[in-house]
Amino acid sequence: MKIKTFFSKSFPIVLLTVLTLPIILGFLWILISTFSTRAYGLLPVGPDGKFGGLTLNNWQFLSDKAIWYVTLNTFILATGLTIGVVAVSAMAGYSLSRIKFPGRKGILSLSLVLHAFPSATLIIAIYFVLRWISKIPILGNGIPLLGGFGYNTLGGVILVSIALQLPLGIWLMKGFFDSVSWDIERASLIDGSSRFRTFREIMIPQIKPGIAALSIFSFIQGWSSFIIPYSFMTSASKATVGTYLNNLLTESAPVNYGELAAVGLFQLLPVLVFYIFTQKYLLSIFAGGVKGTS
Amino acid sequence: MKIKLDNLTKHFGKVAAVNDLTLDIKDGEFVALLGPSGCGKTTTMLMIAGIYKPTKGQIIFEDNIVNQWAPKDRHIGMVFQSYALYPHMTVYQNLAYPLILKKRPKEEIKIESQKVADLLGIGHLMDRKPGQLSGGQQQRVALGRALIKKPQVLLFDEPLSNLDARLRITMRSMIKKLQKDLGITSIYVTHDQVEAMTMADRIAVMKDGVLQAFTDPEDLHDRPRTLFVAQFVGNPPMNLFDVELKEQDGILSAIFGSGASIQIPNERRPKTSKKIIKMGIRPQDIHSTNGTGLESVISFVEPMGRDNLIVTSMGELDIHFLEDPGIKLNADDKVKLKFDLNTLQFFDKETELSLLWT
Numbered sequence: 087m088k089i090k091t092f093f094s095k096s097f098p099i100v101l102l103t104v105l106t107l108p109i110i111l112g113f114l115w116i117l118i119s120t121f122s123t124r125a126y127g128l129l130p131v132g133p134d135g136k137f138g139g140l141t142l143n144n145w146q147f148l149s150d151k152a153i154w155y156v157t158l159n160t161f162i163l164a165t166g167l168t169i170g171v172v173a174v175s176a177m178a179g180y181s182l183s184r185i186k187f188p189g190r191k192g193i194l195s196l197s198l199v200l201h202a203f204p205s206a207t208l209i210i211a212i213y214f215v216l217r218w219i220s221k222i223p224i225l226g227n228g229i230p231l232l233g234g235f236g237y238n239t240l241g242g243v244i245l246v247s248i249a250l251q252l253p254l255g256i257w258l259m260k261g262f263f264d265s266v267s268w269d270i271e272r273a274s275l276i277d278g279s280s281r282f283r284t285f286r287e288i289m290i291p292q293i294k295p296g297i298a299a300l301s302i303f304s305f306i307q308g309w310s311s312f313i314i315p316y317s318f319m320t321s322a323s324k325a326t327v328g329t330y331l332n333n334l335l336t337e338s339a340p341v342n343y344g345e346l347a348a349v350g351l352f353q354l355l356p357v358l359v360f361y362i363f364t365q366k367y368l369l370s371i372f373a374g375g376v377k378g379t380s
Numbered sequence: 381m382k383i384k385l386d387n388l389t390k391h392f393g394k395v396a397a398v399n400d401l402t403l404d405i406k407d408g409e410f411v412a413l414l415g416p417s418g419c420g421k422t423t424t425m426l427m428i429a430g431i432y433k434p435t436k437g438q439i440i441f442e443d444n445i446v447n448q449w450a451p452k453d454r455h456i457g458m459v460f461q462s463y464a465l466y467p468h469m470t471v472y473q474n475l476a477y478p479l480i481l482k483k484r485p486k487e488e489i490k491i492e493s494q495k496v497a498d499l500l501g502i503g504h505l506m507d508r509k510p511g512q513l514s515g516g517q518q519q520r521v522a523l524g525r526a527l528i529k530k531p532q533v534l535l536f537d538e539p540l541s542n543l544d545a546r547l548r549i550t551m552r553s554m555i556k557k558l559q560k561d562l563g564i565t566s567i568y569v570t571h572d573q574v575e576a577m578t579m580a581d582r583i584a585v586m587k588d589g590v591l592q593a594f595t596d597p598e599d600l601h602d603r604p605r606t607l608f609v610a611q612f613v614g615n616p617p618m619n620l621f622d623v624e625l626k627e628q629d630g631i632l633s634a635i636f637g638s639g640a641s642i643q644i645p646n647e648r649r650p651k652t653s654k655k656i657i658k659m660g661i662r663p664q665d666i667h668s669t670n671g672t673g674l675e676s677v678i679s680f681v682e683p684m685g686r687d688n689l690i691v692t693s694m695g696e697l698d699i700h701f702l703e704d705p706g707i708k709l710n711a712d713d714k715v716k717l718k719f720d721l722n723t724l725q726f727f728d729k730e731t732e733l734s735l736l737w738t
Contacts, residue, residue: 269463272458277452277525
């Protein structure tokens with residue numbers, strides 16, 4: 087009996103350990119590489135091929151102004167993406183969950199199709215759209231901080247990222263709104279509230295866990311995004327951490343894997359810390375998402 | 381406030397949830413909408429509240445057609461079955477919310493909330509969240525929230541069905557007393573006929589979206605206009621039999637399938653020329669007797685405290701009646717049944733309408 091419970095308890099742990107081993111080794115390699123001139127497997131080695139060669143040189147990029155610039159850019163991108171996605175998704179999700187209007191079913195299924203659409207296939211089309219937006223005065227490329235919403239601006243990248251993130255966000259928010267009782271909303275309307283005020287003061291507080299989850303998810307998405315900023319922000323000064331990382335790879339000089347690992351870890355750290363404190367909410371994203379049937 | 385529903389109809393897709401409902405509710409009256417689940421009573425209430433828009437017909441408050449009015453302009457308070465308290469607000473905030481929406485001064489909101497809370501005996505719970513309250517307390521908060529804005533109409537949507545039996549009786553009398561004291565026109569939706577009978581001035585019985593009867597509780601009980609009302613109202617439910625009418629020498633009798641017969645008094649003579657009709661009699665109007673009566677065999681005895689509900693069979697027919705527990709009756713005993721003939725009800729088998737009262 088005791089052996090059986092021991093086995094049934096340890097078996098999942100062993101299985102999970104084996105399955106996650108490649109990832110864990112990957113992380114370990116990154117961590118070790120950042121502090122060594124050269125790594126032989128997981129072993130840092132010196133020029134003589136023996137253990138040694140530990141160094142902090144790989145972290146020198148931190149003294150470079152550029153990295154802080156791209157970090158700020160990435161932060162703006164992630165924050166803008168989060169605010170945009172949450173605001174639009176919450177309102178769209180509420181409407182789709184609560185209000186009957188022509189085209190409701192259509193929007194729901196269309197957004198689901200968009201969600202399944204690989205974003206890489208849209209890049210060329212989006213490029214033309216952004217080029218067109220660029221031609222609009224001020225809105226195109228005359229806004230401080232964001233640069234604008236056209237091609238080669240941070241705002242443009244945010245705009246595209248929001249659009250691609252919306253299907254997931256809308257369905258998620260709809261799922262959460264679906265699970266809020268109608269009676270609360272009716273009570274609020276009868277108590278004398280307007281529809282919008284009911285949305286803001288009564289409905290939003292009920293789906294706080296959903297909003298938290300979507301915010302975290304979007305923020306992480308924005309922080310680690312690569313394809314979109316890489317495609318639509320060509321000038322290096324405007325790049326994000328993701329593209330900065332890529333620049334290290336594409337240079338004609340031999341790749342310094344130690345530095346590459348250090349930048350990677352630098353990008354990873356905020357996400358890891360963030361994740362540890364917010365995984366409770368992230369779990370509810372999947373629980374809440376399941377409910378999202380029309 | 382007077383409320384008039386005029387040919388009110390609501391369709392959901394092709395289904396008619398409420399069909400041509402016409403009701404006239406007097407100022408200060410307590411009206412119950414009674415019916416089995418899915419009969420359209422809640423839909424009717426939500427139309428009065430302004431949540432649903434009627435497909436056809438009119439809702440008239442005093443002299444205004446309010447079909448297109450927003451809920452907030454109708455001066456109504458509503459208590460929900462689920463209480464529908466705002467979970468993220470304290471009891472105080474819940475009570476104060478309607479007044480905040482009306483932009484009343486802060487001091488007044490404080491005083492009014494405390495007054496309502498004290499009236500309902502929840503004054504000491506002001507800082508709690510709804511999740512920390514018992515069902516009965518939540519119900520009181522919901523009631524307070526409906527009352528605080530001094531509505532002209534109070535709507536109750538099965539407010540007591542989530543409470544335990546004891547609490548239900550206390551809350552029942554409390555709501556009734558509050559309504560009488562405040563004199564607010566009230567509409568009360570319920571599927572529980574006891575609730576409707578004890579609380580309401582008049583009861584509107586609905587079935588499949590159609591109004592069956594709209595009258596006071598006593599009339600509803602003693603003079604049911606349709607077969608459905610006769611079956612639905614009254615506890616235990618009315619006995620119903622198919623009988624054949626036979627007239628001989630001016631004396632009308634009803635003959636059961638088994639061949640037994642009873643005489644129908646002149647005051648209860650059914651207005652029909654048909655031979656086979658439905659006869660009904662309530663269990664409390666049948667008694668066992670030592671004299672002459674219908675012979676039957678007891679199937680089983682259900683003690684109900686004050687009375688015993690006794691089920692007997694007379695041939696193929698089951699007859700339910702109430703008897704004093706002092707009279708010892710056991711299963712398989714033979715009893716003679718005496719019907720109180722002045723309580724007989726008759727219904728047409730096809731139209732299901734009463735042959736006495738319509």
